[in-house]
Amino acid sequence: MSTDTKKKLRSAQWFGTNDKNGFMYRSWMKNQGIPDHEFDGRPIIGICNTWSELTPCNAHFRKLAEHVKRGVLEAGGFPVEFPVFSNGESNLRPTAMLTRNLASMDVEEAIRGNPVDAVVLLVGCDKTTPALLMGAASCDVPSIVVSGGPMLNGKLLGKDIGSGTAVWRLHEDLKAGAISLHHFLAAEGGMSRSAGTCNTMGTASTMACMAEALGVSLPHNAAIPAVDARRYVLAHMSGQRIVEMAHEGLTLSKVLTRAAFENAIRTNAAIGGSTNAVIHLKAIAGRIGVELELDDWTRIGKGTPTLVDLQPSGRFLMEEFYYAGGLPAVLRRLGEAGLLPHPDALTVNGQSLWDNVQDAPSYDDEVIRPLDRPLIDDGGICVLRGNLAPRGAVLKPSAASPHLLRHRGRAVVFENFEHYKERINDESLEVDANSVLVMKNCGPRGYPGMAEVGNMGLPPKLLRQGVKDMVRISDARMSGTAYGTVVLHVAPEAAAGGPLAAVRDGDWIELDCAQGRLHLDISEAELAERLSHFQPPESPMQGGYQQLYRDRVLQADEGCDFDFLVGCRGAAVPRHSH
Template sequence: MQNHNDSESTTNDASSRSGEAMRSSAWYGGDDRNAYLHRAWMRRGVPDHAFDGRPNIAIANTASDLSPCNTHLDEVAQSVKNGIYEAGGIPYNLPVISLGETTVRTTAMLWRNMAAMAAEEMFRANPIDGLVLLGGCDKTIPALLMAAASVGIPAIVVPGGPMLNGSFRGRPLGCGTDVWKLSEEVRAGKLDPEYFVKSESSMIRSRGHCNTMGTASTMACVAEALGMTLPGIAGIPASDSRLLEFAHATGRQAVRLAEEGVTPASVMTKAAFHNAIIALAAIGGSTNAVVHLLAIAGRVGVELELDDFDRIGADVPLLVNLQPAGEHLMEDLFNAGGFLAALGEVRDLLDPTAVTVAGRPLVDELDGHEVWNRDVIRTADDPLQRGAGIAVLRGNLASSGAIIKPAAATPALLRHRGPAVVFDSVEDMHARIDDPALDVDENSVLVLRGCGPRGYPGMPEVANMPMPKRVLDKGVRDMVRVCDGRMSGTAYGTVVLHVTPEAAAGGLLALVQDGDLIDLDVEARTLTLLVSDAELATRVPPASLTEAYGKAERGWSQLYIDHVQQADSGADLDFLVGASGPAVMRESH
């Protein structure tokens, strides 16, 4: 195992703050009334030396019984606390907004920005010198990284880890991915519904997030590729005691980061985002990472564009044979050598200037990580797929871009032309997808609109529409689908998603009609509606679409609709882009 306990510095150019006042000293230093109040109210078992200028580290904890994948993070937080104490710091548990992907309605993405904004405000408002960010389920790590990037306080991530492999009747079950597969077989009449229901208790057999290469696993790996974790932690199963060992070491490192003043901006550089995109392609990661990385870059001040994902990652080979693009699960990846072993296979593509919070270049951390199973981690010369990174499509139907994940698509459909079958909302799709009268066959292009950041609102994971019943009955399991929404990282299929501008923002998607020909050419990177400009000029969005757009009369939803950016900018709120900075707020007492 990587020796993660002996890091003596954090970045090559970090200037030590030894002897300098910690940020928390603005609360606790001095003998006036305000300092008295701050110290006195914090004396609930905290020793005197907590106020002597040593680093105060907040553990931003997304543990919640209503976020099933994060329920174990209180135990992880205790190991972090022990490490902080051992290194001479003072730990504080700071519960933050938690979003359970499978539980919250309408969609967790609606509140990613709210979680980031709330966390940022609490980070700035409290006597904090450093942060440990505990996340697991899909939106928690992105939200915490966005917040930490904006506030600029030294920070480090602990991913909660995937659950153990599930198995039912002798076959492995992958979270999410097998739900989609099995449910389609039930709808096709090929699988007994009783079997489907019984399998659910076998699929989720331990603590932790999804064990496929879904969004949670992807963002854990991406956080490590960005340099924001101790090297070697991404992908350790949640039930593995080595996660607690790494959590302890992370607590120690958080104190060093605070002492040296190493901010997220000094780690998450342009070079770090380059490496994150390489990693995303090599592991066959979730398309959701695109909107999250764009949003994080916007907070930290790195110029990252949608086309960078294609330019940097499109030709990277897919090396990790995990669902949904492959066969295995996260526990298998860990046992095969882990994320760093996989990343080592594309070491020559990485930017060697990017450093991690452990203080060394990421490329140097790849030394000593061997591959133990070549069926799980392939070589660059013998990949699962060649050039399977995210492809960015443009054309009149997506003038600001759309994306597709070739690794999860049917190769024969990556060049396809067919007539549109249009749904004006998620409800419309569910109401008609199995209608025997629906004019659809395997050559059709399913179009679902009104699902973008503004239109739904929140950009739900609905782009991987189920197959129409009459197509399922023919044995067809994939069709070209086009949507301005997202899809689960556990999903698969020939799905064009994140179409920008979305229908609700004036995108051409709003004018598509049943029967219009749509041309998809992934190799040429085009998505084209084959309707003349003259004809389009006569069309207006139908009332069935505009009346289905999300409406809000108060609260966060109203704020979100009024200020959310499009997917090609990360779907952040326009007034949250950039940094607030760590400046201490003025005293109120």
């Protein structure tokens, strides 16, 4: 290796000198049994690991990291694994979204403060993908994403069931009296029968697809099942590639361009991806310095057909998606139809997005549908505005009931999630199939953390009548595994004094997705009068991280990042203390 190449590496500022500092840094590392030649100027590759037994989706990451290390060593790099906060949605209360920004801070400072030349980001459960990309983007070092992969198909009574999606459906059936408690609990073991993330097109799989569409992972990263040996091959190859990226100086800012984000928005529509992608992509873009607005989802995504027939929008699961050709097959179909905004966008393997997918095979037209037979004609995230959501709200058309996409109904209002739980099972609740369920104070500040409670379960008395869907509106999020005609991310949120705070039982609300309209049918004067009496809800916890979160979090249309974290601060080496 040339002297010039050695000097370009960040790690040389720790290990590349023969003075007191170089002596101490090398000496401390040698207590792990590391020989002299590992400090000869080869790239030091950080493996940023979100492994945790409390994050079941990521519990297999120790093995995944070992395969990354093999690739790094084979390419002449020096792998060093380090842990960061693992925020898994399945166990963490009140919501993993509360700690997404915390995890990103952990990642950013771990990268900047340590002697690493490039990083491999091991991500899985949904918030770990944006958190690690946000942290790495703020440092702008060479980075590559390796996702943990989805679980195998769930099984119940000889049939496939999807993780998350099956829970919502079976629980509604249980409340309606259509199935027994025994039947409901029988799904518990069969739904999650292997390592990996949700096997539906939930937020974890959506964000894995977003990483691939953005170009920050190798092709096929999104869909290979967690327990498929090809997942470990991809980890190995990613380890090899990151060493080359360190030599090339291929930093995230060269990949995460405006063009990359536009490709991702179009891809999200084609896969029927989670509404959570709207918030996460905005936050990642904010860290790397790319301007991305809520209206970009309308401008770029609107009119894009949904091609992937996966739960919760469709029928199949991630196993079938991979076997059918995975995301490269989707991107090829988009590209051939002229629907890939920027096919020449650079990816981490050094090739363009189109170079990676132009010959991608597609093996099953039922799972990945052709353009002339889409799951739905327009799968772009529907952005709504009006006096109820001046800064916007979103709805996922592919998971909604077509007959409810234009609707007018009277509001049934819940002041918060606890109020919803108190009222929803009340047989005397004044509600019918045309009502609009409205829940307040579940946004970024209000919950806090903006929990996935927006897909409110329907009143049992309506479920028993055969009602399957209703219009629901909140400032909350919903799981990507959920479905229904659900308006989410209303901004500004109720807890910040947004118009949602003024809605009362019996108010008429109009939803018109074709026109992008969400309207509370009261006069401007009446709305102003109601809001003049607004009092922010009291928080159950004062001080600590939750206080920081409430004080500094941005609204949903801004990505829910902290105001002081937006922007790229770079990877300049901090001053040493020796």
